[in-house]
Amino acid sequence: MPQLTIENLKEFKEKISSPLTINQAEFRCMVCAGTGCVSCNSLKVRERLEEELKARGLSERVKVVITGCNGFCAEGPIMVIQPDGTFYRKLTPEDIPLLIEEHLLKGRPVEKLLYTEPTTKKKISAMKEIPFFQHQVLWALRNRGVIDPENIDESIARDGYAGLSKVLSSMTPEEVIQEVKLSGLRGRGGAGFPTGLKWEEGRRYSSFPKYVICNGDEGDPGAFMDRSILEADPHAVLEGMIICGYAIDSHQGYIYVRAEYPLAIHRLRIAIDQARGYGLLGRNILGSGFDFDIDIYPGAGAFVCGESTALMYSLEGRRGMPRIKPPRSTEAGLWGQPTVLNNVETFANVPSIIRNGGAWFASMGTGGSKGTKVFALTGTVYNVGLIEVPMGTTLRKIVFDIGGGIPRKGEFKAIQIGGPSGACLPASLLDTEVDFDSLDEAGAMMGSGGLVVMDDSTCMVDTARFFTDFSVDESCGKCIPCRVGMKVMLNILSRIATGRGTMEDITLLEELGHHIKESSHCGLGKTAPNPVLSTIRYFRQEYEAHIQEKRCPARVCVDLIRFRVDPDRCKMCGLCKKACPVEAITWEKKTPALIDPEKCIRCRSCIQACKFGAID
Amino acid sequence: MTQTIKLKIDEIEVSVEKGKTILEAAQSAGIRIPTLCHDRRLTPFGACRLCVVQQKGKSELLPSCFTPVREGMEIITRSPEIFKSRRLQLQLLLLNHPMICPRCEKEGECVLQDLLYEYGVLETLYPWERVDFPLDEVSPLLQRDPNKCILCGRCVRICDEVQGIGELSFIRRGIKTAIDTDFHRPIRCEFCGQCLDTCPVGAITSDCFDYRTKAWELQETTTPCPYCSCGCLLVMGSKEGEIKRVFSDPEKGPNDGNLCVKGRFGWDFVDHPDRLKTPLLRVNGTLKETSWEEALRFVVDRLEKIKERYGAETIGGLVSNRLTNEEYYVLGKLFRGGIGTELIASRSKGTALTEGLAKTLGYPASTNSIREIRKADCLLLIGVDPALSHPIIKNEIHLAIRRNRAQLIVLGSYDIGLSQSTRNSPLSLPSILLLDRPGSEVSLLNGMIQTILREGLEDREFIAERTEGIEGLKQRVLSHQPGAMPEVERAAKIYASAKKAMILIGSGLWSHLDQKAVAIASSNLALITGHIGKESSGILVLLEKCNSQGALDMGLSPEGSHLLNRASEGKLKAFYLVGEDPLNLDSEPLRKALQGLELLVVQDLFLTETAKLAHVVLPASAFVEKEGTFTNLERRVQRLHPLRPARDDSKPDLEIFLRLLELLECRLPAGTPEAIFEEIGRSVHHYQGIGKGEQWPKGATYLYADGFPLGRAKLIPPEEREPKRQSEAYPFYLLQRPSLFQSGLLSSRSEALKKVWEKPSLEISPEDAKSLGIEDGEMVEISNPKGQSLRLKANHSPRPARGVITVPYPCPILEDEGTDLVRIKSLKPACRQAGKEEVE
Numbered sequence A: 001m002p003q004l005t006i007e008n009l010k011e012f013k014e015k016i017s018s019p020l021t022i023n024q025a026e027f028r029c030m031v032c033a034g035t036g037c038v039s040c041n042s043l044k045v046r047e048r049l050e051e052e053l054k055a056r057g058l059s060e061r062v063k064v065v066i067t068g069c070n071g072f073c074a075e076g077p078i079m080v081i082q083p084d085g086t087f088y089r090k091l092t093p094e095d096i097p098l099l100i101e102e103h104l105l106k107g108r109p110v111e112k113l114l115y116t117e118p119t120t121k122k123k124i125s126a127m128k129e130i131p132f133f134q135h136q137v138l139w140a141l142r143n144r145g146v147i148d149p150e151n152i153d154e155s156i157a158r159d160g161y162a163g164l165s166k167v168l169s170s171m172t173p174e175e176v177i178q179e180v181k182l183s184g185l186r187g188r189g190g191a192g193f194p195t196g197l198k199w200e201e202g203r204r205y206s207s208f209p210k211y212v213i214c215n216g217d218e219g220d221p222g223a224f225m226d227r228s229i230l231e232a233d234p235h236a237v238l239e240g241m242i243i244c245g246y247a248i249d250s251h252q253g254y255i256y257v258r259a260e261y262p263l264a265i266h267r268l269r270i271a272i273d274q275a276r277g278y279g280l281l282g283r284n285i286l287g288s289g290f291d292f293d294i295d296i297y298p299g300a301g302a303f304v305c306g307e308s309t310a311l312m313y314s315l316e317g318r319r320g321m322p323r324i325k326p327p328r329s330t331e332a333g334l335w336g337q338p339t340v341l342n343n344v345e346t347f348a349n350v351p352s353i354i355r356n357g358g359a360w361f362a363s364m365g366t367g368g369s370k371g372t373k374v375f376a377l378t379g380t381v382y383n384v385g386l387i388e389v390p391m392g393t394t395l396r397k398i399v400f401d402i403g404g405g406i407p408r409k410g411e412f413k414a415i416q417i418g419g420p421s422g423a424c425l426p427a428s429l430l431d432t433e434v435d436f437d438s439l440d441e442a443g444a445m446m447g448s449g450g451l452v453v454m455d456d457s458t459c460m461v462d463t464a465r466f467f468t469d470f471s472v473d474e475s476c477g478k479c480i481p482c483r484v485g486m487k488v489m490l491n492i493l494s495r496i497a498t499g500r501g502t503m504e505d506i507t508l509l510e511e512l513g514h515h516i517k518e519s520s521h522c523g524l525g526k527t528a529p530n531p532v533l534s535t536i537r538y539f540r541q542e543y544e545a546h547i548q549e550k551r552c553p554a555r556v557c558v559d560l561i562r563f564r565v566d567p568d569r570c571k572m573c574g575l576c577k578k579a580c581p582v583e584a585i586t587w588e589k590k591t592p593a594l595i596d597p598e599k600c601i602r603c604r605s606c607i608q609a610c611k612f613g614a615i616d
Numbered sequence B: 001m002t003q004t005i006k007l008k009i010d011e012i013e014v015s016v017e018k019g020k021t022i023l024e025a026a027q028s029a030g031i032r033i034p035t036l037c038h039d040r041r042l043t044p045f046g047a048c049r050l051c052v053v054q055q056k057g058k059s060e061l062l063p064s065c066f067t068p069v070r071e072g073m074e075i076i077t078r079s080p081e082i083f084k085s086r087r088l089q090l091q092l093l094l095l096n097h098p099m100i101c102p103r104c105e106k107e108g109e110c111v112l113q114d115l116l117y118e119y120g121v122l123e124t125l126y127p128w129e130r131v132d133f134p135l136d137e138v139s140p141l142l143q144r145d146p147n148k149c150i151l152c153g154r155c156v157r158i159c160d161e162v163q164g165i166g167e168l169s170f171i172r173r174g175i176k177t178a179i180d181t182d183f184h185r186p187i188r189c190e191f192c193g194q195c196l197d198t199c200p201v202g203a204i205t206s207d208c209f210d211y212r213t214k215a216w217e218l219q220e221t222t223t224p225c226p227y228c229s230c231g232c233l234l235v236m237g238s239k240e241g242e243i244k245r246v247f248s249d250p251e252k253g254p255n256d257g258n259l260c261v262k263g264r265f266g267w268d269f270v271d272h273p274d275r276l277k278t279p280l281l282r283v284n285g286t287l288k289e290t291s292w293e294e295a296l297r298f299v300v301d302r303l304e305k306i307k308e309r310y311g312a313e314t315i316g317g318l319v320s321n322r323l324t325n326e327e328y329y330v331l332g333k334l335f336r337g338g339i340g341t342e343l344i345a346s347r348s349k350g351t352a353l354t355e356g357l358a359k360t361l362g363y364p365a366s367t368n369s370i371r372e373i374r375k376a377d378c379l380l381l382i383g384v385d386p387a388l389s390h391p392i393i394k395n396e397i398h399l400a401i402r403r404n405r406a407q408l409i410v411l412g413s414y415d416i417g418l419s420q421s422t423r424n425s426p427l428s429l430p431s432i433l434l435l436d437r438p439g440s441e442v443s444l445l446n447g448m449i450q451t452i453l454r455e456g457l458e459d460r461e462f463i464a465e466r467t468e469g470i471e472g473l474k475q476r477v478l479s480h481q482p483g484a485m486p487e488v489e490r491a492a493k494i495y496a497s498a499k500k501a502m503i504l505i506g507s508g509l510w511s512h513l514d515q516k517a518v519a520i521a522s523s524n525l526a527l528i529t530g531h532i533g534k535e536s537s538g539i540l541v542l543l544e545k546c547n548s549q550g551a552l553d554m555g556l557s558p559e560g561s562h563l564l565n566r567a568s569e570g571k572l573k574a575f576y577l578v579g580e581d582p583l584n585l586d587s588e589p590l591r592k593a594l595q596g597l598e599l600l601v602v603q604d605l606f607l608t609e610t611a612k613l614a615h616v617v618l619p620a621s622a623f624v625e626k627e628g629t630f631t632n633l634e635r636r637v638q639r640l641h642p643l644r645p646a647r648d649d650s651k652p653d654l655e656i657f658l659r660l661l662e663l664l665e666c667r668l669p670a671g672t673p674e675a676i677f678e679e680i681g682r683s684v685h686h687y688q689g690i691g692k693g694e695q696w697p698k699g700a701t702y703l704y705a706d707g708f709p710l711g712r713a714k715l716i717p718p719e720e721r722e723p724k725r726q727s728e729a730y731p732f733y734l735l736q737r738p739s740l741f742q743s744g745l746l747s748s749r750s751e752a753l754k755k756v757w758e759k760p761s762l763e764i765s766p767e768d769a770k771s772l773g774i775e776d777g778e779m780v781e782i783s784n785p786k787g788q789s790l791r792l793k794a795n796h797s798p799r800p801a802r803g804v805i806t807v808p809y810p811c812p813i814l815e816d817e818g819t820d821l822v823r824i825k826s827l828k829p830a831c832r833q834a835g836k837e838e839v840e
């Protein structure tokens, strides 16, 4: 194994770059092995592909590469064929022989395996022409789908560790910090704290040892940005951490990863081993005399363990419970020592910033928020998946251009941004730019980057209740308002959703919500009332409908729904009566059916049974 | 230099040290801010947010308990927003709180109840379903009702941060969060009750308290603890003279508001039904009740006769270390003046240590204070296990390790539990263990001194200016060859280079072969490195009992064991025992000798084994019925405040001594304890002019800041003696480990402490056990050359050094002090021992 140094890294890169280009292999089949695709059998697809290639003696001409998450998870298992960039989706092992025959041997794209644009029904073969990808700008995810994350050479070939080499050969720690400050990079873990400032703080305290921690806990339900980065490009994160270590004079880093991310942990282990083997991690990195090592720590499984101080307690083997500040972690963090903790995506941005300069990074984004941000786009949009866009991109662009709009002729109702304690923004705010400050103004927050799109079949009271329920269970129990107050809010929401609410409840919710935000200690409690407060702010009429009219406009809150047979549309067939499991429907031949609201359990069987849409 | 910060709180100008919190600043100005989760001993937690305040003109609510003061701040502690926030917090707390206040032990002093009243919080519009938590009603001494708990975390934090135990923790999340032990098992810990003491509500209670008395009915009396020499101040709550509970004084005393199990729960002996009620006189071979006049007359008549017939030197007195200074003073007068004998002594353990220090430094006492331990960065513990014998000192050591990352060096024959507390963090320096056979202490210390001198790590300036005898020491130590363990060198270097280093010595887990030499060697070590005469640098002697130091100071001889030997040899005709029961460990020769006495007087709380042989038994009053002073191990002279008059027909020891003096027609010293204390101040030099609760001399928290009373401190090459050698037949050193729950006569009469007594078991190193084929948990028999034997369970333990076994106090086959050589026999059936299957 070569020992890399500052001098020979470039040379090594040139050397290994060549066999990776298509000059050697005619095709490179990039099979997505992100968690999403793996869970729908992409590894079977790869296996079959390799078998078939071998059987046909094509192994030399065609290289199969396992990549991290491609991002377009809704279409998995995904394979992209390079150099032409054809995007195949929803593959099964059975599709492989055809694909080899047609695409690889005959050079003809397999039509039925291509992506179909949902509105125009047009087939699109080139990945970059698919709207989902067209509007994205990849920096944190620049290597996704392009390299094999389990092979460090491929990372190096794409400038991996070039930033580190630059730092170690030509920059002082102060210059590194200056560059990061210049970039305007703000933490991607939620709070958006300026990264350069944090590092500067970490450097200022001269108590040793110091620590660098990468926060890969990612506890937000539905979020998988950090997981994808770790799975697709672990070396970028390692490199960012080493650079941070150099900047603050630390020699030990920890990556705290959610234990439910086995693949990410597996790839990190491989990456760390390989980096150590090359002399990029451990003693005397790149021959520079700088030492830095990294260990992995599987998380303890509570959402609140993602909070930085709770995370450090958890690392120390204690209960993950946020602690008070001062002192800040940069002064006394892990084991009471100066510690810089950043999010996975934050670290992943650092190498590019160093390579291309802080000014380059600052040229993307808005006034207060620079660079790009990765989001997990889910909910009722066509294109569910992982996206990276420049800061300042509007919600509209994300939902409609990248997300492809709302399926099934639904209408956009709201977008929930910022994870379980994010806010729900209405259609009128679709032109809000996603950056820290604009979102803050709208009463929302960036959070870690979850985006849930909701259409008109969503009840906002119910949505608020859903997210509140999550926070109630995840509160660490320290603060009275977070522990008890959130439960009270949940109880009030339930009261409203079951038709027992009063108009005063809205005031109670608002008053409590503000108190909880004000008097809770950590970010969890400080933001947990957001779903309720934002839905009251933007969808007040829905609350009022539940309370005053005992009606759920979206017909979601079961207790408020009254099923009724429209006598005009009823064809008196009696199918509904047969479908009803509790005999709530009376029907005689030649008379319209009638539903007894007392007996009805609102199971919707009758609605589905009725062929004439007479029941609603 | 500490910087001061000026700020205004409620328009009052306050200046405090930089780094203080707004709450501390407010408290220093006498401004009250409500708190629930705050306890000044603990790191702020910031959970309850009742302490919120505002800055003038700003709306943000600042939690005052952890927000540091800043220059020029203008703080307001009362505003509508503040009140509203507090009220909401209380309202939320109330939702799941069972409103059974009238049935709660805490009613009347519950912080929550008071705040609810103050803020007028009653009921809310909030919908709520009660969450029920299971109670703990089965633990000994402490019971818990998590339903009342407000999750302030004080119990968890004090148990972890101060006690170093971590018995309680937060479990689960959300509204189900609770405080519990692992898997809700009964509590099994030090039973210090610190959690109970700090709990602001009634979530932790004790079955020692009576559940009938309300807080407002309690009369509170502050008095020093009668157990160890730490001298913690107890706040005893009593009703009509009956003790109901003991809490600690949060502000005064050496204990920083902390107590151990004995202080907190071990007081019930004072109301034990077996307490002696009247004087007893032996008539026709049996003890009969009698009057004080008759009993004392009898004593005086006999004493006079014996003195006349055999001479005063056949009269001796043995006194416990639990009397007051005033009593010792008068007792001295009684024996020396009244009777004319010097044979009045106590069996103080560890006083040879103070003697050693007196020789080298000047005063026979600890040089520093207990509360200074926490600031030291190196602690050398020689043969002591403070966690068991002086729990408050253990807390201090724990704080030093936790907050200061102090280096712990354990020197002796047994690794103590405390050495594990450094495992708390990978950055804490692992404890250094210097373990060897009992009797190797001086040699190990000399090894350290040798390393320091050889490597030039000594404090030359200090040695030159303030000591004498360096040449002699050098000669002796450098020429001698201690089998230099690398660990000894490491320990020496760390000790020498520490900023603040303290040595803790005491009676306990070691040989007592040569206490004086150990004290001198320790003092040499401290002197050559200049670790003396400064805050948190010096030597503490962990004396045994509550007034061991006072007994010494009042001139009582510590040679009580010699006196007992004299008695056993039949050289005494009259023996006066005060609070001593030498037959507790049975010894036939002594029993015979005592039976042969012409006068045996026993003055005690109980009819002890020895008392049963006495001619006269005098019922003494307990510490809660007495006045006077105790001097703790840090030279702090604290006053006893009686909470009731003498029980039944008992009398305070002082009164008895005075009366005897009177009957002997001697000149009486002053009559009241206060007047006697004044007299002590005049005749015992360093007691001059000390105020209540102050340390002698002149309130000094540490000694020798301005030089030594001897001019220069003396470096004396200590004698190194070859320790007793093991023999083939008796290959093991037997040591007695102190027991946390049992320390002597008083604790053995406490029903509360009995609930948590541990089953005695022998500890043996796994290597030794293996070589003897003794399995973990197996019954064994140990026996000594005197033919005494003892059967108990043997546990493998990494703690004892090779060749050393330990049993807990009280060990019936071991003299009170010292070590003995013993052999061990397995009690397994022979067939199993041979490794065969057991046949039934």
Ligand SMILES: Cc1cc2nc3c(=O)[nH]c(=O)nc-3n(C[C@H](O)[C@H](O)[C@H](O)COP(=O)(O)O)c2cc1C
Pocket (backbone or CB within 6 Å): A186, A187, A188, A189, A190, A191, A192, A193, A195, A215, A216, A217, A218, A219, A220, A303, A304, A305, A306, A307, A308, A309, A341, A342, A343, A344, A346, A347, A448, A522, A523, A524
């Ligand atoms: C309840 C809670 C959960 C959090 N979870 C995460 C998480 O999973 N990942 C993360 O990076 N940050 C999380 N954070 C934010 C961290 O506390 C911290 O601000 C962040 O990791 C700092 O890194 P950055 O400056 O790079 O964003 C969480 C915060 C709170 C209050």
Ligand code: SF4
Pocket (backbone or CB within 6 Å): A304, A321, A322, A474, A475, A476, A477, A478, A479, A480, A482, A483, A520, A521, A522, A523, A524, A525, A526
């Ligand atoms: S806000 Fe909630 S999660 Fe955060 S510390 Fe307080 S109780 Fe724990």
Ligand code: SF4
Pocket (backbone or CB within 6 Å): B142, B155, B158, B159, B160, B163, B165, B166, B167, B168, B187, B189, B190, B191, B192, B193, B194, B195, B196
């Ligand atoms: S009694 Fe002491 S050791 Fe036991 S749980 Fe309470 S604080 Fe901890």
Ligand code: SF4
Pocket (backbone or CB within 6 Å): B148, B149, B150, B151, B152, B153, B154, B155, B156, B179, B195, B198, B199, B200, B201, B203, B204
């Ligand atoms: S038991 Fe008492 S001290 Fe412990 S958390 Fe509950 S209220 Fe606080």
Ligand code: FES
Pocket (backbone or CB within 6 Å): B034, B035, B036, B037, B038, B045, B046, B047, B048, B049, B050, B051, B052, B063, B064, B065, B066
């Ligand atoms: S006393 Fe300040 S938060 Fe509880």
